[in-house]
Amino acid sequence: MTSQEYEQVVIAGGGIGGLAAAVACAQRGVPVQLLERGAQLSEVGAGIQIGPNVTRILQAWGLGAALAQVAAFPEQLQARDAQTGQLLGTLILGARAQARYGAPYATIHRADLQGLLHRAAQSAGVHMLLGQTVQGWQGSEAALQVNTAEGLSLHASALIGADGVWSAVRQQLLGDAPACFTGHLAYRALVAQADLPAHLRSQHVTVWLGPRLHVVHYPVRGGEWLNMVAIVHGDKPAQADAWDSAGHTQALMQAMGAVGKDLHERLASAPAWRQWALHDRAPLAAAEQMAQGRVALLGDAAHPMRPYLAQGAGMAIEDAQALAQSLSQHSATVTEQLQAYAQQRWVRNARVQARAIRNGRIFHATGPVAWGRNLSMRLLGERVMDVPWLYAGGLMSGNESTFRDFSS
Known part of the structure; x- marks a missing residue:
């Protein structure tokens, strides 16, 4: 930014996207x-998958060693039929992903990722204020005054809304309708691998595909815990905007229907489940949906997406990198910087949103579509399970895959 426009950038939201943006900006x-x-930084949920497009950025920020201490790095991804347990296809990860994309494929607990970003932000000198909810702003072409519900008022050169799917910043900026219920319910569970019988322990990513459902499980916390996610179709809960609430094993089993013995045993091994209703928005249609004037949106505030490409956190981290690059272009005004950020990001985010929607249809397919999906995976294997257009991030070109990625 120019010296005449010098002010701090205010970031609303201390989740993965907000912390990533803070780290990226401070480092530049x-x-x-x-x-x-919140009164403290905390992350709900459980595990997430982060592909090479994301781990590459974390390594560039100097966080590779910290990531290695808390993440797991699965050697392969398996796809199985939820009803028969039959293996449909395998994608080799591990050293092959590292060699092809220059960065590893990792699985990590959300709290561990947030924790390493928090520590990196502190090391970079980021100033954080907890218990402050951004309520709105006033501004002109010259500056912004950001106001919180608690009575704080800050002068800023820019405001970044990283305040999640129910973003207050988005509502003032765009004034559009709330995110929509997808008709899908997600159940999550974390189980210590040591508490599982040997045949249920796993250091791989495994996805089980069935009619109107799928399940994915993978190691987190250095492989010591197994994260399980089951997604089923269901009615909108009474508190549909709640991110996390108690889930009932009996309700999950009823929604799963007639799954195979192996999958049923895995689901029954979880002592407790958490449920939440999935919400999203239509894919982005223009850069103006990500930035206007001195205000920009990032992550779920800009482009909430279904988990069927496992890239919600990934796109937020990519946003953070692009935002910092744009804000460090000193020859441009702040408005120009944010517009450049939005122009760089909206098409890729829209593509990931659209592909996630499509993948959900494929994962939960019935009848001939499910039969064709399974046949394609058996015959073509890695050719339909890898996604070079996503993971390469400009490092290489490649044909788009038909399927992938396998949920969060």
């Missing part, structure tokens, strides 16, 4: 003030 010398509505 952009002054940052992060506001988080």
Whole structure:
């Protein structure tokens, strides 16, 4: 930014996207003030998958060693039929992903990822204020005044809304309708591998595909825990905007229907489940949906997406990198910087949103579509399970796959 426009950048939200943006900006010398509505930084949910497009960025930020201490690095991804247990296809990860994309494929607990980003932000000198909810802003072409519900007022050169799917920043900026219920319910569970019988322990990513459902499980926390996610179709809960609520094993089993013995045993091994209703928005249609004037959106505030490409957190981290690059272009005004960020990001985010929707249809297919999916995976294997257009991130070109990735 120009010296005449010098002010701090205010980031609303201390989740993965907000912290990633703070780290990326601070490392490039952009002054940052992060506001988080919670009294402490905490992350709900359980595990996430982060592909080479994401781990490459974390390594570039100097976080590769920290990631290696808390993540797991599966050697392969398996796809199985949820009803028969039959192996449909395998994608080799591990050293092959590292060699092909220059970075590993990792699985990690959300809290561990947030924790390493939090520590990196502190090391970079990011100033954080907890218990502050961004309520709105006033501004002109010259500056912004960002206001919180708790009475704080901050002068800023830019405001970044990283405040999630129910973003207050988005509502003032775009004034559109809330995110929509997808008709899908997600159940999550974490189980210590040591508490499982040997045949249920796993250091791989495994996805089970069935009619109107799928299940994915993979190791987290250095492989010591197994993260399980089951997604089924269902009615909108009474508190559909709640991110996380108690899930009942009996309700999950009823929704799963007639799954095979192997999968049923895995689901029954979880002592407790958490449920939440999945919400999303239509894919982005223009750069103006990500930035206007001195205000920009990032991550779920801009482009909430279904988990069927396992890239929600990944796209937020990519956003953070692009945002910091744009804000460090000193020859441009802040408005120009944010517009450049939006122009760079909206098409890729829209593509990932659209592919996630499509993957959900394929994962949950019935009848001839499911038969064709399974046949394609048996015959073509890695050719339909890898996604070079996503993981390469500009490092290489390649044909798009038909399927992938296998949920969060």
